[in-house]
Amino acid sequence: MSRTPPPLSKPLPLRPLRQRALLVTGTMLLVAIACMLYAGMTGSVEVGLGEVPAALRELYEGRPQTLAASLLELRAGRATVAFATGAALALAGVLMQALLRNPLADPYILGISAGASVGALAALMLMAAMATVELAAVGGAITVSLLLYALARQDLRGGAGGSGGTSTLLLTGVVISSLCVALITLMLSIAPEGRLRTMVFWMIGDVSGAPVRLLPWLVLGAALLYALRNARGMNVLALHAESAVTLGVRVGSLRRGLFLVSGILTASAVTSAGSIGFVGLIVPHACRFAFGPDHRVLIPASVLAGGSFLVLCDTLARTVVAPQQLPVGAVTAIIGAPIFLYQLHRLRRH
Template sequence: MHASIPSPRRRAVIIVGAMLAFAAATLLFAGMTGSIAVPLADIPDALRQLAAGRPDSLSASLIELRAGRALVAFVTGGALALAGLMMQALLRNPLADPYVLGVSAGSAVGALLAMLLMASALMVDAAALFGAIGVALLLYLLARRDMRGGQAAEGGASLLLLTGVIVSALCTSLITLMLSIAPEGRLRSMVFWLIGDLAGAPLRLAPWLVLLGALVFAMKSARAMNVVALHAEAAVTLGVRVGALRKGLFFVSALLTASAVTSAGAIGFVGLIVPHACRFAFGPDHRVLIPATVLSGGAFLVLCDTLARTIIAPQQLPVGAITAMIGAPVFLYQLHRLRK
């Protein structure tokens, strides 16, 4: 007697539910893990104290302290993963990265310039955001004719990619110049920002609103993204507004990247490996892939950040170094599988 095959809707519910449970487990694990561990038996009472607004015990205080950083890691990882998925759909390349168009490099130029001028932390965040937005607008002005086109042609995607690489190279040269003239006292913080670091990153509402808005846009565009992925040349005749879709994917992915980089610095590899791994595990349907990628990206960065602050505690590592050490071999493995 053959086992019944679940319907697509039921399969999607099972996958998203499993990823939700996994994401919740990683947040709980991050709250429990540190130089002073929180026993699992103390968790229910600690959560009750936090819900009542009175963290009286040591366990409740530790979880409250670690929860903010874990939530920042989750929203940053989810944003980077969703940006990577959108960038891969825009460029029709399963190994595209959210930083490939230079938005992250523009953000880094703004942030490092503010650090060099001894600006406040708020001004550094604002400069990083404006740098990312400025590069995104410059790319749009240079490649608007290709994104306005009705067909998702390979030439248009290649031209956008090439333009982004050149702009990124220009920004990288400015970053190198600023690092070379930076005083010793500011160089360490600038390098940590470039690698990506969540130590001291504040928990803010804006990144969550950006991620929620981008998720709503992505889910509404999921069917169109499926059509473009399968029938790129005939997408217009199938009723897809390809020009509007491409512009939407570009601006929303740029906004997600800017939000993530402003919060935590330039953390690499999350947007590169997570979408492709989810596509390999759950299939190419964007209606399932989008929520699974957001949850997987958030959980992945929470685990990486937990490792970064505990592996040589009490000293903390920048989380970008951990994602790079994990992401590089995973990327090489994915590239090998893609070739096969």
């Protein structure tokens, strides 16, 4: 005769979701601040921790006079661009994984970044000004996005189906991305010798020459607000895709919004720093392992973790073989590939 275990005297306490989200976000925010300070202090000329408060005071007053303040100002601009780019890629990865219902999807899978690369490299090959290069990158991303929407708009309208609403979109994106890669290869093969190095660095990803602008932060803020407002719907779509419509989720509108916002984020990141891989793939996946799949926690954690990760990678890129600088995209690939293989191995075990 089997004996049933005695009931617990009281249920296990569960931390409220809002308290947990605030704890995770606060912790990741402290990590992000620490990464920004580390990036400002690290370089061929070190800035001591004791010099930081006075240097920050000089920067706040708008009159940097010491060497430490000047170094912090120079490095802070580059770290700011890296943080905004990494955060945008990580958020785009979260949205793309929710759209395709695949935790291993990344922002570049639909070819939007490849379209931006085609436009930017064409402008670089023609020796255009940097403002024209950025406009060409945005134009290439918009062109691919419109083409994707035209070819897969039936899937983006949504429905009650679980994975059937994204298969055509995914396949279309892969084909368009392959076409863009062929065009990129063709341009690199016929580019003038004097422009080839700049084109290769831009294609790999580099934040050394990227200007500090307000627009990427505005795009990131608007996209983050949209993602947080739709986090509950993304949870329902991920867990109960077959019955999401009956649960009150406007599937078609949500899918179109995820597609549009992730495309804008990817275009913004590529325009700022070129094609930087693995950030939008490994950061959301690592945050999902660490903090769970709830998008109300996953979204802010991924944004802060993605920005911090790219800041650290860029710091490594400019210091590991100083005074020579490496493209940050190569560093993220070297670090990201083994991390991704480890995550994939853990996913298969589970």
